[in-house]
Amino acid sequence: MTTEKPTIRWGIVATGLISSWFVQDLVLSRSDAKANHIVQAVGSSSLEKGKAFVATHIPGTAPTVYGTYEQVYADPDVDVVYIGTPHAFHKENCLDAIRHGKNILCEKAFTLNVAEAREVFEAAEKKGVFVMEAMWTRFFPLVKTLQKLLHTDKVIGDVHRVFCDFGLKIDIASLPAESRYKDLSLGAGSLLDIGIYSLTWGLVGLGQAEKPKVVASQHLIHGVDVASSMVISFSGGQQGILTSSTNARTARNFCRIEGTKGIVVVEGDAASVPGFFTVYLDGSEEGKKYDFEKPGRGFYWEADAVALDINVGRKQNEDTMPWVETIRVLEILDEVRRQGGARFPQEE
Ligand SMILES: NC(=O)c1ccc[n+]([C@@H]2O[C@H](COP(=O)([O-])OP(=O)(O)OC[C@H]3O[C@@H](n4cnc5c(N)ncnc54)[C@H](OP(=O)(O)O)[C@@H]3O)[C@@H](O)[C@H]2O)c1
Structure with a gap:
């Protein structure tokens, strides 16, 4: 058996904020890297923009820069x-x-709705390529450790309730009409942008495989949801109370997980980037804190997983972000929008 790390060559499509964070993490030097990542190509709406992206965010690398995605x-x-x-x-x-x-790693939300996601997965299956939604948070060692403590070791007994909020303060009215936070045709709204993380914590924290019931409400301004709240509930009685908003920033303790023997509080910059969590057992004032090292931003964990999967010929990430989970998430988000009223012009 070879112990050599696989090498994977990335083609980056679009040069916005998230692509800049992703490539910076790809080229980060890490002792625990599971693959060698090369930024092989960058595609942008303009060649100049693509060149500026490379010079600014990954100087010293020499990807081929294209003025089209094609x-x-x-x-x-x-x-x-x-x-x-x-x-x-x-x-x-x-x-x-x-x-x-x-092969593809595609940012969250994977698509606008579940019908689009099904179309993509069907095409991928026919062509035999790898596809994964870039729900990077699920790949954090913090999340993996928490899942083991909650669902294998059952440190807080049976988990029955999860609260999670992801709020950012964004003055949408002041943004240009073409901003992705304002333009409905770009998928604007808190739900798909950040509510998807609150939902992720609900699903990960409760650890139930079935599709939950959903009760939801949204506040829309010019059709854009500035607040989305959902309660997901499972047949065993477990509930997730999961919210997002662009009206106010969430406090650092963004998630609380309740079990029959105690609670876990997860804290960090935001629900997308957890920093540590603390386990408080019933009857004990002192909690046990679990802290984690994170050089850079933490996008390399999902990138490593993609490289390992592709290296052995897998077509999806079965462990952490399989297609069925992307489908389940989008089915829930669709249901929240059906009840809450947010629709995209592509769906009219
Ligand atoms: N994982 C995370 O933590 C995270 C964080 C933020 C965003 N995201 C996700 O990443 C995606 C992009 O978000 P972002 O914040 O990076 O957006 P952004 O800064 O606005 O960048 C989007 C890029 O997409 C390209 N693009 C193509 N057509 C466009 C159009 N009509 N309008 C605007 N941009 C267009 C542009 O790149 P070119 O001109 O180079 O083609 C643009 O720079 C979203 O799906 C978002 O949910 C994920």
Whole structure:
């Protein structure tokens, strides 16, 4: 058996904020890296923008820079395409990449709705390529440790309730009409942008495999949800109370998980980037804190997982972010919007 790390060559599609964070983490030097990551190509709406992206965010590297996304898909030296466009383009970008036989890591929300996601997975299956939603938080060692403590070791007994909030203060009215936070045709709204993380904590924290019942409410301004609240409930009585808002920033203790023997409080910059958690057992004032090292931002854990999967020929990430989980998440988000009223023009 070889112990050599696989090498994977990335083609980056779009040069916005999230792509800049992702590539910076790819090139980070880490002693625990499970793969060698190479930024092989960058595709942007303009060649100049692409070149500036490389010079600013990954100086010292020399990817091929293209003025179209299509050229990234067609580049034979690209092993996997990373898609960092607004959610409204994910379906089209994925289908184009699949047509060229490319493997894909696509940002969250994976698509605008579950019907689009099914279309992408069907095409991927036919073509035999790897596809994964970039729900990076699930790959954090913190989340893996927490899942083991909650659901294998049962440190707080049976988990019955999870609260999670992801709020950011964004002055949407002051943003230009074409902002992805304002333009409904780009998928604007707190739910798909940040509510998806609150939902993720509910699903991970409760640890139930079935599809939950959903009761939801949204506050819309010009059709854009500035607040979304959902209660998901499972047949065993477990409940998740999961919220998002662009009206106010959440406090650092963004998530509380309750069990029959105690609670866990998860804290950090935001629900997307947990920093540590504390286990408080009933009857004890003192909690046990679990802290985790995180050089850079933490996008490399999902990138390593993609590299390992592709290296052994898997078509999806079975352990952490399988297709059925992306589908379950989007089914719930669709139901929240059905009850709450947020719709995208593509759905009219
Ligand atoms: N995982 C995370 O923590 C995280 C954080 C933030 C965002 N995201 C996700 O990543 C995606 C992009 O978010 P972002 O914050 O990076 O957005 P952004 O800064 O606005 O960048 C999006 C990029 O997409 C490309 N694009 C293509 N058509 C566009 C259009 N009509 N309008 C705007 N951009 C267009 C542009 O790149 P080119 O001009 O180079 O083609 C643009 O720079 C979203 O799906 C979001 O949910 C994830």
